[in-house]
Amino acid sequence: MEIYRDGDLQAFDQLFNRFKDILYRYLARQTGNFAIAEEIFQETWAALIKHRKNYTVKAKFKTYLFHIAHNKLIDFYRSKQNTKSDIVSYDEQQDEMIIEEQSNKSIEHHADVQSKYNHLLTLLEKLPAAQRDVFLMHEEAGMTLVEIAEVMSVSRDTVKSRLRYALQRLRSGMRRFA
Amino acid sequence: MNDKTQISDEDIEQYLNGETDLSATYAEEKDLKAPEHLAFAIKRMAREAENNPPNNERPVVRKDVWLVPLSIAATVIITVSLVFFVDFQNIDETNQIAKKDIDTAPQALPLPQDGVTPPQQTASVEDTIVLQPETQKTETIPAIKTKPMQQTDTRLPRESVSEKPAPTLQSPTQSTLQVAEEPTDFELPPHLRDMMQSTNAGAQNEVLPAEVLKTWTRQQWQTQVSTLYKAGKDKLAEQYIKLYPEYYPGETLTKP
Incomplete structure (x- = not known):
């Protein structure tokens, strides 16, 4: 990133090729909508390009990139919340019982035709956005709790708590499916 | 992770180390990739930003444009204030000098020569009358007590009040002598002075x-x-x- 900041476009190409798929999957799984994911994906890279001159080495580039993407996601959830969209807010905690009922229905529906992976994705979509964020950042970008805490601007304990709830629900859903 | 309500720290550590089924299941299929048209658009955006930096950056000078009218306004206000301040100060000084002259003039009056003690300025007319002969009441006392500097005294020379002592308290005889001996102190009546x-x-x-x-x-x-x-x-x-x-x-x- 420092090389790109100094004007080397090849450095940007290397960064982009290395992180584009990771970031895109993270956004797609997080929003559950490819169109929205593409929009936020483009906004994230545009912001990085625009503010390249202000970049300072404080953490890994991966953390910097996901921090921008995370903020874009927050903006997206807030805008949808203001327009009373069907998409739930970022911090909204869905009722656990509702998730379980939906999970059971999805098991019945997908048991014969879809793989275990698709069922995991279905369970993932039902998680609260903040918990899903933690899970996806670890799975897609391989981030530690500390790095995720930096991206989300929260404490490590908060990240750990969110991960605990996420694993708990995913584990519960996958056990019934198995 | 035995039960859905019991996720221990060890379970979390195992998950973070990739030792759980969840991670394995999620990693089975990662064929979802960013669309090529998006990749092309973003790379083109990066090149355009690199080749045309002035278009994306505002000139630094524009940040300080608002200072110009502010500076002009401040200069005008300060200048006008100074001009008015100086004018009023001069007027005040003039007034103070004039007032000071008026206040100090009676104190410089010469003492009477004929031994008659002059009455105090604060003394009442009746008190003074007791000390003076009956024929002299109206000639001396009112002139000093009421209008010591503004009275039109024909015996004073026509000069500024501040340069000459105010009319002194004198006996009538001395006043008469002064008029006779010093004709230059005679001052014309106003109508004649104006005519002259x-x-x-x-x-x-x-x-x-x-x-x-x-x-x-x-x-x-x-x-x-x-x-x-x-x-x-x-x-x-x-x-x-x-x-x-x-x-x-x-x-x-x-x-x-």
Whole structure:
């Protein structure tokens, strides 16, 4: 990133090729909508390009990139919340019982035709956005709790708590499916 | 992770180390990739930003444009304030000097010479009357007590009040003596003084009254005669030349 900041476009190409798929999957799984994911994906890279001159080495580039993407996601959830969209807010905690009922229905529906992976994705979509964020950042970008805490601007304990709830629900859903 | 309600720290550690089924399941299929058209658009965006930096950055000078009218306004306000301040200060100083002269003038008055103790200025008229002879009441007391500096006293020379001491408290006899011995202290009545001041020698056709002439200095006489000659009024000028020895005995005026 420092090389790109100094004007080397090849450095940007290397960064982009290395992180584009990771970031895109993270956004797609997080929003559950490819169109929205593409929009936020483009906004994230545009912001990085625009503010390249202000970049300072404080953490890994991966953390910097996901921090921008995370903020874009927050903006997206807030805008949808203001327009009373069907998409739930970022911090909204869905009722656990509702998730379980939906999970059971999805098991019945997908048991014969879809793989275990698709069922995991279905369970993932039902998680609260903040918990899903933690899970996806670890799975897609391989981030530690500390790095995720930096991206989300929260404490490590908060990240750990969110991960605990996420694993708990995913584990519960996958056990019934198995 | 035995139960859905029991996720221990060890379970979390196992998950973070990739030792759980969840991670394995999620990693089975990762064929979802960013669309090529998006990748192309973003790379083009990066090139355009690199090749055209001035278009994306505002000139630094624009940030300070608002300072210009502010500076002008501040300069005008300060200048106008200073001008008014200086003017008012001069007026105040003038007023203070005048007031100071008025206040201090009576204190510089000479003491009376005839042994009569002057009454205090704060003393009432009745108190003073007791000390004075009955015939002198109206001549001395009111002039000092009521208007010491503004009174029109014909015996004072026509000069600024601040340069001359205010009328002193004197006995009537002394006042009379002073008038007789010092004719130069005589001051014309206002109507005569105005007439004298407005006198245009060139427009005169007859000699001015003796009351006026006796206040003239030698220079005034000389000026009057010269002016009349210049105006072509030779006869009138000669009359002044004849009158001159009456006011300055033993001296003569020369024809210019």
